[in-house]
Amino acid sequence: MARAQPFPALSTQPAREERIGLLLVFLSALAWSFGGAIGRFVENADPWTTVFWRSAWAAAFLVGFMLWRDGARGMAALFRSMGIPGLAVACCFAIASTSFVVALSYTTVANILLMQAGVPLIAALLAFLLFGERVSRSTWAAIAAVIIGVAVMVSDSLDGNVSPIGDGLAVLIAVVFSVATVITRRYAHVRMTPATCLGTVIAAAFAFTQAGSLAVSGSDMGFLFAFGALNLGLGLALFATGARLIPAAYAALLGTFETLLGPVWVWLIHGELPSSRTILGGSVVFAALLVHIGIEFHRQSRPAKPGVTGMPSPN
Known part of the structure; x- marks a missing residue:
């Protein structure tokens, strides 16, 4: 009887790690969801100044996080191991994070986030076009729904109701994030944290060349700290830590809280x-995403056929 005691502890360890992962990924989505609200508090008129300080604070937070987690040598090794794929992901993130701040001057937060859904x-779709990866019929239907939903949202800018710059930047954010997703899946060794940290450095460096002045008020600096370190940096650190502990479908489902709460x-x-068009088109995009995630849950939960060994999840 005494030897049976360790087995329950071993069996509950994965469940405990999964609960921790679920909590961390949810907290990351919660942190990211406040981005638009925090950005609206910044009174500085120059978006490039906002991009610089947000990116600088995020980079400082992420460097501190990696030093705490991996040490100086470990952090240096992570940056060295990124290679060209990591640099590509960093550039995608730099474009997306910069476009998000600039887009806030031209369109609503809902428009940006719902397109990102x-x-x-x-x-x-990109993985199919670039690498010929198989796409199921249900995913094709969801992709078609997303295209229709985005078209409805963008139609606001065609008749002058919304700035085409804002909608264009929102579409650009969704596209470059999709490219980064495909690269990360294709090159599984690329670590998200150092690549994204490099992206914040690239964004800050470019914004430095564009900003008229880096001077901001004390209150703006406080909001920029929250915008960069807490909203962007902390959210990424929570996600990078928690996403390893749960299946990809769970991470995708919890990620929808950013789109919902933002x-x-x-x-x-x-x-x-x-x-009204943003609400209508965004509802179509959001519904397509939820249906797609639901189908993925069903597919992953089906028992394997007798005699067939299931492959472990790469995530």
Whole structure:
């Protein structure tokens, strides 16, 4: 009887790690969801100044996080091992994080976030076009729904109701995030944290060349610290730690909380309401994503056929 005692502890360890992973990924989505609301508090008129300070604070946080987690030698090894794929992911993140800040000057937070909800499906389309990866019929249907939903949202800019710059940047964010997703899947050794940290450095360096002045008020600096270190940096650190402990479908499902909560915070705090077309088109995109994730849950939960050994998840 005494020898039987260790077995329950061993069997509950994976479940405990999964619960921790679920909590960390949810907290990352929660942290990211406040990005638009925090950005609206920044009074500085030059978006390039905002990009610089947000990126600088995020880079400082991520460097500190990696030093704490991996040590100086471990962090240096992570950066050296990224290679060209890591540099490509870093450039994608630099473009996306910069475009997000600039887009806030031209369109609503809901418009940006709801377009980003289609990233997993756009990534599936890119993987098919670039690498010939198989796409199921249900995923094709979801991709078509995302295209229709984005078209409805973008139609606001065609008749002058919304700036085409804002919609264009929102689409660009979704596309470059999709490219980064495809690269990360293709090159599984690319670590998200150092690549994204390098992306913040690239964004800060480019913004430095574009900003008229880096001077900001004390209150703006406080919001920029929260915008960079807490919203961007902490959210990434939580996600990078938690996503390893749970299946990809769970991470994708919890990630939808950013899309769901982001427009709510901006509405409650700043009274910003999206247009009817944004709500309609965004609902189509969001519904397509949820249906797609639901199908993935069903597919992954089906028992393996007798005599067939299932492959472990790469995530």
